[in-house]
Amino acid sequence: xxxxxxxxxxxxxxxxxxxxxxxxxxxxxxxxxxxxxxxxxxxxxxxxxxxxxxxxxxxxxxxxxxxxxxxxxxxxxxxxxxxxxxxxxxxxxxxxxxxxxxxxxxxxxxxxxxxxx
Numbered sequence: 001x002x003x004x005x006x007x008x009x010x011x012x013x014x015x016x017x018x019x020x021x022x023x024x025x026x027x028x029x030x031x032x033x034x035x036x037x038x039x040x041x042x043x044x045x046x047x048x049x050x051x052x053x054x055x056x057x058x059x060x061x062x063x064x065x066x067x068x069x070x071x072x073x074x075x076x077x078x079x080x081x082x083x084x085x086x087x088x089x090x091x092x093x094x095x096x097x098x099x100x101x102x103x104x105x106x107x108x109x110x111x112x113x114x115x116x117x
Contacts, residue, residue, distance in 0.1 A: 004041045007062055007099045012039050016112035022048060027110070034107050042098045050091040054105035056084040063098030067091075 004013070004026065015028035024043035029036055042065070050068075059081040066075050067082055069090045076082055084090050086105060104110075 002062060002099075004099075007041070008039050015039070016114055018110040019113045020110055029110060029112055031112070032107065036104050036107055036109055038102050038104065038110060040098075040100050040102060042094050042100065044096050045094050048092045048094070050089050052087050052089045053109060055086040056102055056104050058082050058100050058102040061099040061101060063094075063096055065098045065100075066093040066095075068093075 008028070012028055015030055018027035018029045018038055018040075020027055020040075022045060024045040025040060027038045027040040029038055042063075060076045060078055062078055064075060064077045066073055067090065069082070069084050070088050074082075
């Protein structure tokens with residue numbers, strides 16, 4: 001399986017590192033004024049528990065994951081995209097390494113590690 005550096009180009013690897021509170025999940029943040037885009041690498045960490053936040057749109061770049069949105073579970077693979085409306089409870093299961101690009105309506109969904117200290 002590829003790694004972060006081989007999936008994302010040099011310009012993405014230069015972005016600030018995201019402070020993501022899950023072991024085995026790393027990412028780079030492209031911060032907008034009112035939203036953010038996060039390029040993630042997720043190890044096979046199992047389940048991310050149910051939670052909700054502002055709207056989220058994402059696309060699987062590599063790998064496969066199960067995503068449950070409002071009680072409906074689907075498997076997403078390379079090239080598949082998903083949308084989670086604001087406030088909708090969702091969870092995910094990662095049984096293999098996955099690379100995703102997620103757009104968050106919340107401008108502060110994740111902080112940069114350089115500002116989290």
